[in-house]
Amino acid sequence: VTTRTKNLFVELTGTHFKLVNQVLVLLATSLVERGGKLEGVEVVTKKGRVVTPVLEKREMKLSVPKCNSLLGLSLSAREVASLLGRMGYGVREVGKDFVVLNVPPYRTDILHEVDLIEDVAIAYGYENFVPELPNLATIGGELEIERFSSSLRELVIGLGYQEVMLPILSSREKQEKFAAIEGLVTLANPVSKLYDCLRVSLLPGLLGFLALNKHLELPQRIFELGDVVVVDEKEETRTRSVRKLALATCDSDVGYEAIASDVDAILSSLEMRYRLLPCENANFIRGRCAEIRVKNESIGVMGEVNPSLLEDYEIWVPVVMAELDVTKLCEITRT
Structure with a gap:
């Protein structure tokens, strides 16, 4: 050519x-x-x-009152027909409160009457619309959990951690590698085994991230602040979203005291008094992990990751991790 x-x-x-x-x-x-x-x-x-x-020749009928209602205008049928004519439509009939149009064959995006109304708005000119405050009794605002999460995020970044964002969909195989994980919400028709359930913990994702980046220089300090989904028979959907915070540090000589000091810095900054209790968790080394409790309520766990679990991920240096229930922490701050 x-x-x-x-x-x-x-x-x-x-x-x-x-x-x-x-x-x-x-x-x-x-x-x-x-x-x-x-x-x-x-x-x-x-x-x-x-x-x-x-x-293909397609005819569509547009209701002028509906068009005016959605756009907040007072256009006549002839004005609507003129605007759509400028957009390449053929006008077949103009009634009192409707317009019959021929849709050009190349407009494969026109599927519904609302698509015609959008073209009326484009031809009218968005700059010609007069802004109006919606007639609502309430004013939108940021949710409390989001404000709390933003403050928490800045705090963790200040401790030298880098944020990662992983999908809420996970694989059953990855989630079940963690011994303490149970009650997974699985998908009935997953597209792939890589995403066949909803995560119930952030820790498997962080370990997987470290495994993919083990060629990079140490230390690696990462965190994620995101939602997990747990089974809750009391809810309408029998599931409930929970906001969690997970921290992970990977280094050749890192130990329990490193993650404990970071968790202490976070909770102290939130002015929360907490207690550490010994716990039996197969994901962590026995005697090198602890349950975190605030006001006699368990809000998380931390410790040195079990070497057998690290071996499954082909990670050959020590890793310490912590996971905190942000939803519970936010509720505690209100009381």
Whole structure:
């Protein structure tokens, strides 16, 4: 194809005729708009013969009152017809409170009456709309848990941690590597085994992240502040979202005291008095982990990760981790 080419034969291949035809129509009408002349090609299929591109004529009816209601305008039917004419529609009929239109074949994005109303707004000009305050009895605002999470995030970043954001979908295999994890919410029809359940803990994701980045220089200090989903039969959906904070430090000589000092810095900054209790958790080294309690309520756990668990992730240096229940911490700050 050169600047002197006058005849073009366009061929498209696909598995869905309607979609292939839509692409062909877009391409062909774009060339016609630039001065080309369109000629059809007869294609023999198993269902018979068809001349392509198939330029379907579609009629749609637009309610003028509905258009004005959604846009907050007072346009007449003739004004609506004029605006849509400028957008390339063919106007077939103009009634008292409706307009009948011919939709151009290349407008494959027009699926509903609302799409026509959007084009009316575009032709009218967004800059011509007069801003109005919504007639609502309340004013939107940031949720308390979000404000608390933002403060907590800044605090952890100040301790030298780098934030990571991992998907809430996880794999059952990864989640069940952690011995203390149970009650997973699984998907009925997962697309992949990599994402067949909702995470109930942030710790597996952080360990997986460290495993993928073990070629980078040490120490590595990462955290995630995000939601997990737990089973709760009292809820309508029988599940409940819980905000959690997880910390992880990977270094050649890191130990329990490192994660304990960071957790102490976080809780002290929140002016929370806490207690540490010995706990039996197979994910951590026995005697090198602790349950964290605030006001006699368990809000998390921390410790040195069990070497057998690290071996599963092919991590060959010590790792210390902590996980705190941010939802509970936020509730405690209110009392």
